[in-house]
Amino acid sequence: MVLRSFKPLVFTLCLLPLVWLLWKWTGVLGLTGGGGLGANPIEATNRFLGDWALRFLLIGLAVTPLRLLTGQARVMRYRRMLGLFAFFYAGLHLASYVVLDQFFDWAEIWADISERLYITLGMAAFLLLLPLALTSSAGMIKRLGAARWKRLHLLVYPAAVLAVIHYFLMIKADYTQPLLYACILALLFGLRGIGRGHHARGRGHP
Amino acid sequence: MLIKRWDPSAPKPSEITPKALWLDRRRFLAMSAGTVAAGALLGPSQAWARNLPAYREGAVTLDEDLTDRDSITSYNNFYEFGPDKSDPKRHAAGLVTDPWTVTIEGECARPGVVDVDALMARHDLEERIYRLRCVEAWSMVIPWVGMELGPVLKAFEPTANAKWVEFTTLFDPEQMPGQRRDVLPWPYVEALRMDEAMHPLTMLAVGLYGEVLPPQNGAPLRLVVPWKYGFKSIKSIVKIRFTEEMPRTTWNIQAPSEYGIFANVNPRVSHPRWSQRRERRIGEFQRRETLMFNGYEEQVAGLYAGMDLAKWY
Numbered sequence: 001m002v003l004r005s006f007k008p009l010v011f012t013l014c015l016l017p018l019v020w021l022l023w024k025w026t027g028v029l030g031l032t033g034g035g036g037l038g039a040n041p042i043e044a045t046n047r048f049l050g051d052w053a054l055r056f057l058l059i060g061l062a063v064t065p066l067r068l069l070t071g072q073a074r075v076m077r078y079r080r081m082l083g084l085f086a087f088f089y090a091g092l093h094l095a096s097y098v099v100l101d102q103f104f105d106w107a108e109i110w111a112d113i114s115e116r117l118y119i120t121l122g123m124a125a126f127l128l129l130l131p132l133a134l135t136s137s138a139g140m141i142k143r144l145g146a147a148r149w150k151r152l153h154l155l156v157y158p159a160a161v162l163a164v165i166h167y168f169l170m171i172k173a174d175y176t177q178p179l180l181y182a183c184i185l186a187l188l189f190g191l192r193g194i195g196r197g198h199h200a201r202g203r204g205h206p
Numbered sequence: 207m208l209i210k211r212w213d214p215s216a217p218k219p220s221e222i223t224p225k226a227l228w229l230d231r232r233r234f235l236a237m238s239a240g241t242v243a244a245g246a247l248l249g250p251s252q253a254w255a256r257n258l259p260a261y262r263e264g265a266v267t268l269d270e271d272l273t274d275r276d277s278i279t280s281y282n283n284f285y286e287f288g289p290d291k292s293d294p295k296r297h298a299a300g301l302v303t304d305p306w307t308v309t310i311e312g313e314c315a316r317p318g319v320v321d322v323d324a325l326m327a328r329h330d331l332e333e334r335i336y337r338l339r340c341v342e343a344w345s346m347v348i349p350w351v352g353m354e355l356g357p358v359l360k361a362f363e364p365t366a367n368a369k370w371v372e373f374t375t376l377f378d379p380e381q382m383p384g385q386r387r388d389v390l391p392w393p394y395v396e397a398l399r400m401d402e403a404m405h406p407l408t409m410l411a412v413g414l415y416g417e418v419l420p421p422q423n424g425a426p427l428r429l430v431v432p433w434k435y436g437f438k439s440i441k442s443i444v445k446i447r448f449t450e451e452m453p454r455t456t457w458n459i460q461a462p463s464e465y466g467i468f469a470n471v472n473p474r475v476s477h478p479r480w481s482q483r484r485e486r487r488i489g490e491f492q493r494r495e496t497l498m499f500n501g502y503e504e505q506v507a508g509l510y511a512g513m514d515l516a517k518w519y
Binding site (some may be wrong): 038039040042043102103105108111114115116117118170172173174 | 277280281285291295372389460461476478479484486488489491492
């Protein structure tokens, strides 16, 4: 009963980046002294939302390793919410590109997707996350069946890899940040493998 | 042949800077003794310690709104001070720009070392309002103060072999924290073909918005080539070398398929990362069309007559 109350807290924490961004925009628009987002607020917004989409993707992917390492199954109850927030920020990232950055210039957007590999891969990552978000409800799990649902949701792995490559390719120089994300992703994959190994052995020799 | 190095009509340094100020500056220099710490302590305006001499206002104007000074001085690509565009303003304030000398080398009759103050005294300074178009598809309109590059170069008497001019930025990881990692192949090098360097639009800037150039904008001396992408306009220059061979330049070494040696603004030649068809003018919401040669087509197109600009991007 006590644990259930953490969900609203986690939900609120996940919204904080968006709240911060909206506060900054009230400054950009001159509504408040909200500090603004520098000389190029559109670029800053797009980067900020992309950063948080990737961060939530990694946070979501950290839940299972955390369970495997700690044996605390209750962390799993936050996984869906974190995954949906990753999709939420990825969607906002895409929306800021289409609306703020390109202002619905579909010809230019299509040229970007087809000609620029980092945008192609970013879009692919988003499209991989889309069915996962759509099938996140308990009803959809039931309808698909647990096994099929699980198989479908393996798409989160290629999506995360594509998202990190998307970040790599948009950097002109200094790959520190995308390297950091790549290392975290590799670590999460590794922990999953190790954790699974322990788990399997544990089950084999009760 | 003797090349006139002093323009008799130009004001003497003593006419430009009042002696009290001038002495004050020397005193300040002696006091700070070129330490970064002193610069940081005393704040940027004192650390720059150079007064902008008199200049001709409105020499080149533009019927477009100026980008505000705050944006010009807080949104900079100057990787020597960090890869983020907000880094230079934060990390460049302590850059010691006085004294500052430029070494002249290569294919010229009068190589040597010149002081920036001497350059500023020797050549006419004027205000020129230029568009600046970054390869990242954003742009600004900037009121520079500086001198035309051509007469500066002629004074060093380039030889017939001088086909290119290469410029080098200061390499000093102590002062330039971005250089402590191999983010780019340091020092930063840029180059112009001789006719581009001699073009009357090409300038060496020493000031911005009527004041001495802030460090994050390339103090004390930077190149401004308004029809090329911004990365060609190299900052904080310490060396000028005349060469016969085409020099290798920093971004071209980093990613040759992305950054060409000419890097002329061209909306018809797409960059692998950015469509160059349109640009975001800083301060505006919607993108605007990018102009051929950044709007300087009439003046500079002749330099590239007969060249395939898709090949020589």
